[in-house]
Amino acid sequence: MKVELVTTLKRQATKILADLHSSKEPVLITEHGQPSAYLVDVDxxxxxxxxxxxxxxxxxxxxxxxxxxxxxxxxxxxxxxxxxx
CATH class of the missing domain: 1.20.890 (cAMP-dependent Protein Kinase, Chain A)
Known part of the structure; x- marks a missing residue:
């Protein structure tokens, strides 16, 4: 599973979403080193x-x-x- 910082998500949302759609691999978003949310493909x-x-x-x-x-x-x-x- 891919892990990204929330700050990276803020700066590179379009790229992260494009990668998510192509790989279908969920992305774990962390804040202050702690798990905060998952990004998953809509389907x-x-x-x-x-x-x-x-x-x-x-x-x-x-x-x-x-x-x-x-x-x-x-x-x-x-x-x-x-x-x-």
Whole structure:
């Protein structure tokens, strides 16, 4: 992963962004020697957001199973049919 100082980002934003778009490699921005932010390609960011959404849905489903808040597929179909009439 590429690491850049925030001052370098301020001075060379266009070049850093061009490198990011061509390499698709995230850039870690540091301030005072500490990690501050990541720059990531837009397509990669959107893909990560979609993955997070899927994982959150799976986690909610797993929690519903642990909480015993589930119904059989037959019961679910019956309930859906009531709503669709």
């Amino acid at each position: 990669d960011f959107e893909m990560m957001q979609k993955r997070m959404s899927i994982l959150e849905g799976i986690a909610r489903g797993e929690q519903a199973i642990r909480d015993e808040q589930v119904v059989s597929s037959t019961r679910a179909k019956e309930q859906m049919n009531k709503w669709l009439k």
